[in-house]
Amino acid sequence: MPKNTSKKKPSEKNDELSAEEVITLSAFESVKLTFEVGNTTTRTAVQDRERIHLVELQERGMTLEVPGRTCSQGHNLMIKIEAATPDKKTVSFNATARVDDLEPLPDTGDERITISLLQFDETGWKDFCKIFSSRQEAIQHFLTAARGY
Amino acid sequence: MIKPDPRAQQKVFEAYIADKKILIADSSGTARASIANVLVTMGVKMSQITLVNSYVNAEAELDRLVPSVVIADYDLGRRCGLDLLQRIRALKPTLKNSLFILVTGNTSQSAVAKAAEEDVDNYIIKPFTAGILKAQLLKAVIMKMDPPEYLKVIERGKLELGKGQTELAIKSFEYSKTLDSAPSLGCFYLGQTHDITKAMENAAGNYSKGLEYNKIHYKCLVGLFENLMNRKLHVEAYDVIKKLSQYFPANPQRMTSVLRLAIMTRSYEDVERYYRIFTSIDERNEEMIKYVCAALVVCGKYYLQQNFGSRAIELFQKAAITASGRTRVLREIILALLEFDMAKEADEFLRKFPAESHKGVDYLAMNLAIMDHSSPRSLTIEKGRELLAQNFHDPVIYRVLIKRSAQAGLGHAVEDLMKQALLKFPDQKIQFDKALAAANPPQSSAPRKA
Numbered sequence: 001m002p003k004n005t006s007k008k009k010p011s012e013k014n015d016e017l018s019a020e021e022v023i024t025l026s027a028f029e030s031v032k033l034t035f036e037v038g039n040t041t042t043r044t045a046v047q048d049r050e051r052i053h054l055v056e057l058q059e060r061g062m063t064l065e066v067p068g069r070t071c072s073q074g075h076n077l078m079i080k081i082e083a084a085t086p087d088k089k090t091v092s093f094n095a096t097a098r099v100d101d102l103e104p105l106p107d108t109g110d111e112r113i114t115i116s117l118l119q120f121d122e123t124g125w126k127d128f129c130k131i132f133s134s135r136q137e138a139i140q141h142f143l144t145a146a147r148g149y
Numbered sequence: 150m151i152k153p154d155p156r157a158q159q160k161v162f163e164a165y166i167a168d169k170k171i172l173i174a175d176s177s178g179t180a181r182a183s184i185a186n187v188l189v190t191m192g193v194k195m196s197q198i199t200l201v202n203s204y205v206n207a208e209a210e211l212d213r214l215v216p217s218v219v220i221a222d223y224d225l226g227r228r229c230g231l232d233l234l235q236r237i238r239a240l241k242p243t244l245k246n247s248l249f250i251l252v253t254g255n256t257s258q259s260a261v262a263k264a265a266e267e268d269v270d271n272y273i274i275k276p277f278t279a280g281i282l283k284a285q286l287l288k289a290v291i292m293k294m295d296p297p298e299y300l301k302v303i304e305r306g307k308l309e310l311g312k313g314q315t316e317l318a319i320k321s322f323e324y325s326k327t328l329d330s331a332p333s334l335g336c337f338y339l340g341q342t343h344d345i346t347k348a349m350e351n352a353a354g355n356y357s358k359g360l361e362y363n364k365i366h367y368k369c370l371v372g373l374f375e376n377l378m379n380r381k382l383h384v385e386a387y388d389v390i391k392k393l394s395q396y397f398p399a400n401p402q403r404m405t406s407v408l409r410l411a412i413m414t415r416s417y418e419d420v421e422r423y424y425r426i427f428t429s430i431d432e433r434n435e436e437m438i439k440y441v442c443a444a445l446v447v448c449g450k451y452y453l454q455q456n457f458g459s460r461a462i463e464l465f466q467k468a469a470i471t472a473s474g475r476t477r478v479l480r481e482i483i484l485a486l487l488e489f490d491m492a493k494e495a496d497e498f499l500r501k502f503p504a505e506s507h508k509g510v511d512y513l514a515m516n517l518a519i520m521d522h523s524s525p526r527s528l529t530i531e532k533g534r535e536l537l538a539q540n541f542h543d544p545v546i547y548r549v550l551i552k553r554s555a556q557a558g559l560g561h562a563v564e565d566l567m568k569q570a571l572l573k574f575p576d577q578k579i580q581f582d583k584a585l586a587a588a589n590p591p592q593s594s595a596p597r598k599a
Contacts, residue, residue, distance in 0.1 A: 027258040027398040028430060053254070054276045055179045062276065065179035086257070105178035107202055112179035132256075132276055139261050139272050140285075146265035146367045146396070148334035148359075149292075149300055 029086040041075040057129055061116040068109045075099045083131050093128040095120035158287050163192045165290045170216040171198045174207035184220055187282045204228035215240050223253035223260050231267055248289055262397040266367055299328040306338055318342050333359035333366035340372045352376050365396045383413045405440040417448045442468045442478040450485045474503040476511040483515045492522035514543040521549045529553050544577045548584040555588030
């Protein structure tokens, strides 16, 4: 992320940009999340992974949108999330979790579930959450710099 | 100014939000519910909140409710949530206490930059934590309700500028610069004031100063770019537009400016590099495609002039592929090749015209132009006349006919053709005169019969 201040004048030679720096493909890429979710209580796996969305993170849990009939309240899930960043880094996070809350979403047939993590690697969880907290910080920094306040 | 005390800030938030209508637009029911829950924990009543799952529904509710707070996903089906901001600005021009916040899974730099260009109040990514969402909402409200002195003075200056009180505005903007450690916005408005009073160099100086404080200040970058373009300083403008495109990549309009300036500053190798990147971008609109094709053709012409024929053909091939059957592009390529007597190569590009365009004027005119290089004069004249009789009027057809008829000594025919051509295409007079001149080079012999 570009810093807020610059002591260089824009016209100085070492500020000149090559065409590849002007437009980079990674600028158009988002963090890509791929999911594997299995219901260990019913011994079923979610097939339609494209319909899984991660919306909110809690201290030791998350809120997800999943296809309907994935689970019920109280069920245990096995979750694997892989996050691929635009700079080609990949962070994987695996955990078992319990479904604390479930709300059907009638307009799509999906379900909103809140899960708490049971067995997971703390460092892996921190690394996973850091992807988003770092990106949020960088975005705030960029917005402030771009707007000037 | 409100102290950074959470309770004081919460009070300000509650006072602000008390009577406000809030629209949450997100195709994910989970996201809508999660955001609404956070707002409720911050003291908002559910009755104040309207939830919509699509862009179309969001538009309808915007018109109906005219909400003061809009929280939208960047990606709303095929539409961009940012477009709602334009709509709300049109509905609520005063906008003073309105908030527009994006909450989205789109974490790309291009989306963030586009949001920054549009001056959104905040950009929050999913997955969010309740804590971050609350903090960012609070921050946005505090900024609205109690902006720092720096921004208040700038607002005052803007009002003064709007009333034509230029001297007062300059004083305000100069004063604002003492109120912030990196007063790029103050510098920008000073630059704007000087642009308005036509003190162009002073304006550029102010924008540059703003960029010294903050090299990605969007308004200063745009201000400087426009200032340099108005002064026709294209090399410097190209430098600035490259920086703009680097930090704010998503704007197709800007990409076309980059290309145009690359051509104007003869940075032909850059054009080829941009082309490689453009082929990988999904967000390509008609205008961008048009400019990419035009830039490749201009580059190709440059290489023809430099005697790098095969290089030129490569670029023309790329233009033809990008054009995907757009006949105007193929036409330009053919004419460029014919200018350098490359009729065989021109014919290859004629074959790239889609079958359904073979009865169109572009194809027929180019066919005639190529024929003109390889066929006997009489055949060319006959074909040209046939096309005009079938009501196909094109400057190229007239140019070919004028030249060949003049060479054949058909004085009356040439006169009639010139009249007709100038009636149909008065802006092409120079080309028609050139065609006539080409038929009568200084050392030419006596006219022959057709």
